[in-house]
Amino acid sequence: MKSIVVKQPNDLIIEEREVPQPAKGEVRVKVKLAGICGSDSHIYRGHNPFAKYPRVIGHEFFGIIDDVGENVDIARIGERVSVDPVISCGHCYPCSVGRPNVCESLTVLGVHRDGGFSQYAVVPSQNAYTIPDEISDESAVMIEPFTIAANVTAHLKPTENDVALIYGAGPMGLTSVQALKGVYNVKEVIVVDRIDERLNMAKISGADRVINNTSLSLKDELDRLSIKPTVIIDAACHPSILQEAITIASPAARILIMGFSSEACPITQQSITSKELSIFSSRLNAKKFPVVIDWLKEKLIDPQKLITHRFDYIKVIQAIETFEKDQKQCCKVLLTFS
Ligand code: NAI
Ligand code: MN
Ligand code: ZN
Numbered sequence: 001m002k003s004i005v006v007k008q009p010n011d012l013i014i015e016e017r018e019v020p021q022p023a024k025g026e027v028r029v030k031v032k033l034a035g036i037c038g039s040d041s042h043i044y045r046g047h048n049p050f051a052k053y054p055r056v057i058g059h060e061f062f063g064i065i066d067d068v069g070e071n072v073d074i075a076r077i078g079e080r081v082s083v084d085p086v087i088s089c090g091h092c093y094p095c096s097v098g099r100p101n102v103c104e105s106l107t108v109l110g111v112h113r114d115g116g117f118s119q120y121a122v123v124p125s126q127n128a129y130t131i132p133d134e135i136s137d138e139s140a141v142m143i144e145p146f147t148i149a150a151n152v153t154a155h156l157k158p159t160e161n162d163v164a165l166i167y168g169a170g171p172m173g174l175t176s177v178q179a180l181k182g183v184y185n186v187k188e189v190i191v192v193d194r195i196d197e198r199l200n201m202a203k204i205s206g207a208d209r210v211i212n213n214t215s216l217s218l219k220d221e222l223d224r225l226s227i228k229p230t231v232i233i234d235a236a237c238h239p240s241i242l243q244e245a246i247t248i249a250s251p252a253a254r255i256l257i258m259g260f261s262s263e264a265c266p267i268t269q270q271s272i273t274s275k276e277l278s279i280f281s282s283r284l285n286a287k288k289f290p291v292v293i294d295w296l297k298e299k300l301i302d303p304q305k306l307i308t309h310r311f312d313y314i315k316v317i318q319a320i321e322t323f324e325k326d327q328k329q330c331c332k333v334l335l336t337f338s
Helices: 038-044 137-141 143-156 171-183 196-204 218-225 241-248 269-273 289-297 313-325
Strands: 002-008 011-016 026-036 061-068 080-083 120-124 128-130 163-167 188-193 209-212 231-234 254-257 278-281 307-312 332-336
Touching: 002 313, 011 313, 026 080, 026 137, 026 313, 038 313, 061 120, 061 137, 080 137, 080 143, 128 289, 137 143, 143 171, 143 231, 143 254, 143 289, 163 171, 163 241, 171 188, 171 196, 171 231, 171 289, 188 196, 196 209, 218 241, 231 241, 241 254, 241 269, 307 313, 313 332
Parallel strands: 163 188, 163 231, 188 209, 231 254, 254 278, 307 332
Antiparallel strands: 002 011, 026 061, 026 120, 026 332, 061 080, 080 128
């Protein structure tokens, strides 16, 4: 089989490997589609501190089970599945409180262990979620990015009275827009970005208002419009954003950050406590595949709106470079496997 392997930073090859045998409790997935995410590019470029090389990257993938290991029902062979990349121990403190995404011995497929950019991948059976026939292959491969929004909104508990502001109209901002509007029906969703083409995608995904903050003060603009966001999601993740979010937030607002920058961001106790703000963070997803599968069954979200490019896996370098360079036209780039 062919696998896409990052041998070391900036050195990616398509390698011939043995088709893996599923171990006890595992299934083998014949991969059909995989999505390129920022973190794949970060591992390729050597910017992910958790990555170990060589690594088969890819943590967003869909395919068909074609073999099972010991202790797995043989009837699973032939199932269409999407794979949750989060592998957890099941018994540490975070696992015991329903937070396997921050398991003390967390393993993420495509980061800590070989992932889905391969003709075949072996994964724990419980990580391979059955996809109902009514959900298309392309929607199924988009489940993982939407589980990030499911995790974010599980923390924020949005309501119809909320006015939400999202920083960033990349894939993460857009999945959040769709969840807030399609699933939670919040009153208003405002998206802030510096790229008009991306803001246009935010409108297509349901944003009520978009603001390009390249050359204006977001605070002044919101004051002018008399908008006080009650929910703020930082899906742009620049370290300067948290302070601004605290400043523009309504009293009693909830703010959620998703970034991994190690740069300090100065914030004061007073600015948080005086408005009694709640600040959450969200990482990966805590068993949110079934949630997003339900969203898809009920047609509350539309992943097609995010898919802009498709490449045969042989052209993976071109696909990643397009994803990295063309922020105006590119959102989700899919790789097709045969
Ligand atoms: P992206 O890079 O495609 O999108 C970020 C967007 O933010 C871009 O459109 C950019 O123009 C915009 N932006 C940057 N600075 C801004 C500013 N100061 N004001 C307004 N807009 C600004 O990235 P993607 O894939 O959407 O991911 C977003 C972030 O979320 C990344 O930092 C990524 O590391 C993080 N992430 C976190 C996850 C988690 O579970 N915590 C999961 C996936 C991604
Ligand atoms: Mn991803
Ligand atoms: Zn654990």
